[in-house]
Amino acid sequence: MMNEKFDKILEVDKLRKSHLNHDGANKEDLVVIDDVSFDVQEGEFVTIIGPSGCGKSTLLSIIAGLESYDSGDIVVKGHRIGPTGPDIVIIFQEESLFPWLTVEENVEFGLKQKGIPKEERKRIAREYIELVELTAFAQSRVHQLSGGMKQRVAIARGLALNPRILLMDEPFGALDARTRQILQNEVQEIHEKTKKTILFVTHDVREAVSLGDRVIVFTSRPARIKQQYIVDMQRPRDSEDPALIGIINSIMREIKEETTLDAEKSKPTENSPVRITV
Amino acid sequence: MQRNQSQQKIVQSESQSSQKKQKGRGYTTYLDVAIAIGVFLGVWQLVFDLKVYPSFLLPSPAIAFSRLLTLAENGSLGLAVGATLGRLVAGFTISVISGTIVGLLMSNFRRFGKTMSSFCLGLQSFPSIAWVPFAILIIGLNNYGLLFVMVISSVFSMMISTYNSVRNIPPIYLKVAKNMGVRRVSLLRSVMLPASMPQMVTALRQTWSFSWHALIGAEMIFGISVGLGELLYYGSEFSEMNQVIATMIVIFVIGFVADRLVFQRLEDSVRSKRGLMSQFTN
Numbered sequence: 243m244m245n246e247k248f249d250k251i252l253e254v255d256k257l258r259k260s261h262l263n264h265d266g267a268n269k270e271d272l273v274v275i276d277d278v279s280f281d282v283q284e285g286e287f288v289t290i291i292g293p294s295g296c297g298k299s300t301l302l303s304i305i306a307g308l309e310s311y312d313s314g315d316i317v318v319k320g321h322r323i324g325p326t327g328p329d330i331v332i333i334f335q336e337e338s339l340f341p342w343l344t345v346e347e348n349v350e351f352g353l354k355q356k357g358i359p360k361e362e363r364k365r366i367a368r369e370y371i372e373l374v375e376l377t378a379f380a381q382s383r384v385h386q387l388s389g390g391m392k393q394r395v396a397i398a399r400g401l402a403l404n405p406r407i408l409l410m411d412e413p414f415g416a417l418d419a420r421t422r423q424i425l426q427n428e429v430q431e432i433h434e435k436t437k438k439t440i441l442f443v444t445h446d447v448r449e450a451v452s453l454g455d456r457v458i459v460f461t462s463r464p465a466r467i468k469q470q471y472i473v474d475m476q477r478p479r480d481s482e483d484p485a486l487i488g489i490i491n492s493i494m495r496e497i498k499e500e501t502t503l504d505a506e507k508s509k510p511t512e513n514s515p516v517r518i519t520v
Numbered sequence: 521m522q523r524n525q526s527q528q529k530i531v532q533s534e535s536q537s538s539q540k541k542q543k544g545r546g547y548t549t550y551l552d553v554a555i556a557i558g559v560f561l562g563v564w565q566l567v568f569d570l571k572v573y574p575s576f577l578l579p580s581p582a583i584a585f586s587r588l589l590t591l592a593e594n595g596s597l598g599l600a601v602g603a604t605l606g607r608l609v610a611g612f613t614i615s616v617i618s619g620t621i622v623g624l625l626m627s628n629f630r631r632f633g634k635t636m637s638s639f640c641l642g643l644q645s646f647p648s649i650a651w652v653p654f655a656i657l658i659i660g661l662n663n664y665g666l667l668f669v670m671v672i673s674s675v676f677s678m679m680i681s682t683y684n685s686v687r688n689i690p691p692i693y694l695k696v697a698k699n700m701g702v703r704r705v706s707l708l709r710s711v712m713l714p715a716s717m718p719q720m721v722t723a724l725r726q727t728w729s730f731s732w733h734a735l736i737g738a739e740m741i742f743g744i745s746v747g748l749g750e751l752l753y754y755g756s757e758f759s760e761m762n763q764v765i766a767t768m769i770v771i772f773v774i775g776f777v778a779d780r781l782v783f784q785r786l787e788d789s790v791r792s793k794r795g796l797m798s799q800f801t802n
């Protein structure tokens with residue numbers, strides 16, 4: 243899938259981010275992301291995976307313009323990211339729809355902010371609600387939807403803005419296995435149809451490998467790039483495919499290695515629990 | 521397709537059943553109120569019939585209501601209700617507008633908010649009647665004095681409610697808005713206000729009730745301007761229990777109508793849109 247003829251749309255260069263950690267009396271600089279560099283091609287579907295709490299979500303927040311960073315560069319289509327606009331839209335794991343609006347009004351929200359006229363707005367909203375197969379629910383209130391439907395509306399709301407890049411921060415993490423499967427298929431279809439550039443963070447190895455053109459594996463905190471895998475396979479992918487399972491297994495090994503390394507690192511302090519997520 | 525249809529059915533049946541429930545709930549509320557009023561009047565009549573108190577001290581419901589009718593006929597009731605409601609609406613409006621503005625400033629400037637919120641909490645529990653001497657001396661025995669007591673007794677509640685409801689907005693809404701490029705003024709109008717609406721409606725109700733309590737108390741002590749408090753005051757001065765009870769009935773009805781029929785309706789409609797339970801009816 244990755245091909246030289248695609249243009250680079252996003253370049254992350256030597257990105258570094260730290261939090262000031264207030265740990266009782268002593269303040270220390272906690273490095274969350276350290277020297278991360280990678281490129282994303284136009285139309286590419288990149289998944290990012292790493293141990294829990296490694297800083298992958300922080301990375302996405304930074305790219306979305308919601309958090310600051312210490313040093314490095316983030317370049318989108320040749321421009322450094324400035325004040326956020328709807329060029330890069332992020333979709334969260336938590337429920338993020340506005341409960342005071344209907345489904346349609348939620349999808350229209352960003353368009354309204356951009357000052358797009360009402361008729362045009364309605365047309366675009368309808369188009370994306372149809373894309374996520376929720377036309378029957380356009381006038382429903384958010385609380386009447388199931389968890390999976392809410393995430394589909396959030397995806398429609400993001401796509402309606404026609405962003406250059408769609409960031410997804412563990413978007414299906416709070417859903418049950420079956421719904422998650424359905425939405426994974428839907429995201430793949432949407433990617434096929436819209437050719438959007440997608441950067442997708444997950445802690446589910448199987449999800450990362452079955453969705454991504456490329457899987458970036460992060461180390462445990464501070465997040466560094468440990469390994470990248472190119473998954474050059476036709477979609478929809480067969481989860482029983484030996485090549486796919488091969489990649490899944492080797493990523494699982496890498497992450498297990500990270501978590502054990504992490505456990506050894508934090509043994510003396512014993513105050514940071516290590517969760518093994520694979 | 522099939523999935524969609526079955527989901528739609530579920531949603532439809534859910535919304536239908538919730539509508540039914542709401543209708544039923546409203547009906548029983550009115551019935552309950554009617555029963556409660558009936559029981560109250562019955563006990564009142566019984567105490568009257570048993571002659572626990574002499575009839576000039578405790579009139580029967582019929583006598584009290586006939587006094588109410590006389591007051592209404594000679595126009596003094598209409599005048600009093602008009603004056604009191606006029607002050608109430610004015611004071612309430614001032615409290616809501618200024619309280620909301622200061623509350624928003626408090627949530628915007630953290631240090632100001634922290635200082636003001638403890639200050640507000642102290643002033644909020646300060647008895648409204650205790651402001652009356654201060655108001656009389658500094659402003660005078662007039663409508664402005666009354667307005668001052670009303671506003672000072674209710675504005676802090678509005679401030680602190682606004683401050684808290686803005687602070688309680690789930691951060692995810694603000695993140696989404698920021699990511700979509702929503703800027704300050706627009707953020708306030710299209711995200712922060714609607715997001716805090718359920719709590720703000722409760723705040724309105726509370727501010728109304730604080731203003732109402734303060735006003736009647738202040739009117740009674742002022743005793744010179746036309747109003748329901750004045751009717752009560754003179755009723756008590758001239759041992760006119762009929763007038764006292766008649767006025768109390770009017771005060772009850774106004775409070776009840778405002779709270780149940782205006783504020784609760786508003787609150788229920790805001791909450792049910794978002795699938796939140798009604799706080800008071802169920």
